[in-house]
Amino acid sequence: MMPSATVEHLLRKAKQQLSKTSDSPALDSEILFRHITNYSTTELIRESESKVSDINESHFWQLILEREKGTPIAYLVGKREFWSLDFAVNESTLIPRPDTEILLEQAIKITQQQPYCKILDLGTGSGNIAISIAHECPTANITAVDISSDALNIAQQNATRLGVQNVRFLLSxxxxxxxxxxxxxxxxxxxxxxxxxxxxxxxxxxxxxRSALISGDQGLDDIKHIARHSLNFLEKNGQILIEHGATQGAKVRSILHKVGFSRCETFNDLSNNERVSKSQLL
Ligand SMILES: C[S@@+](CC[C@H](N)C(=O)[O-])C[C@H]1O[C@@H](n2cnc3c(N)ncnc32)[C@H](O)[C@@H]1O
Known part of the structure; x- marks a missing residue:
């Protein structure tokens, strides 16, 4: 029988195997190995000469094969960090992106001025926006909506695990x-x-x-729908915050103006792309 591989040897082989399909083969291999063994980064270094158990080795290669086919790391380990919180994710939810933290920063500024505000998160997915706001502002009253019951289940589980109690989830x-x-x-x-x-x-x-990504020929159908109908669900002086694509800023501002919003402002990401627009109903 072949002796079991050491951690270092296994990680080297996995990195080699992923090098054609992944931009970060070494990091991917380490994340997947740590996911299986629960090792910290320090333990991974300390245990580099240790033998890997057969069970861990075969589980590891299953994940490496999935990764080779392109399955996102977040789906393989079942979670992604957002706003320094761990969110469970699966194939029914979008994987939270760092860009969405731009929207979150703006939302939190609003809750700092209005700690008891009522907030509606449309298309909550894993619940990352609603739950992160709730975590920062426990006095806000938040409703989080999604059309996918599978996504809402994950969002509800995230809220419970992260201990937030001020979010209501609604299938709509x-x-x-x-x-x-x-x-x-x-x-x-x-x-x-x-x-x-x-x-x-x-x-x-x-x-x-696909239902979390695509919105018509130009990607603007849902933004138009949300902008138009928001008028009936906002208090006077209520605000809207919408994330959009890097080239959609001008179109989104025009949509918001046309339906009756004022004071439109757009916030950029670190590469200076327009990513989130805010507007007010006066
Ligand atoms: C881009 S994802 C955003 C998910 C999450 N809020 C995030 O920031 O990662 C859009 C979300 O909108 C939901 N969605 C799509 N169409 C919808 C509709 N008609 N009504 C409610 N939610 C919808 C999708 O299921 C998906 O969870």
């Missing part, structure tokens, strides 16, 4: 299940990718739910 096609309520803030990272966008066939995006 955008505003359909809301009645006469009014909110101080509507926040949304809706689908905004055009149906023929070339990014849809690249990297992690290939594995994410």
């Amino acid at each position: 096609d955008w505003f359909n299940k809301l009645t006469t309520e009014r909110f101080d803030l509507i926040a949304s990272n809706p689908p905004y990718v055009a149906k023929d966008d070339e990014h849809l066939i690249c990297g992690d995006v290939r594995f994410e739910p």
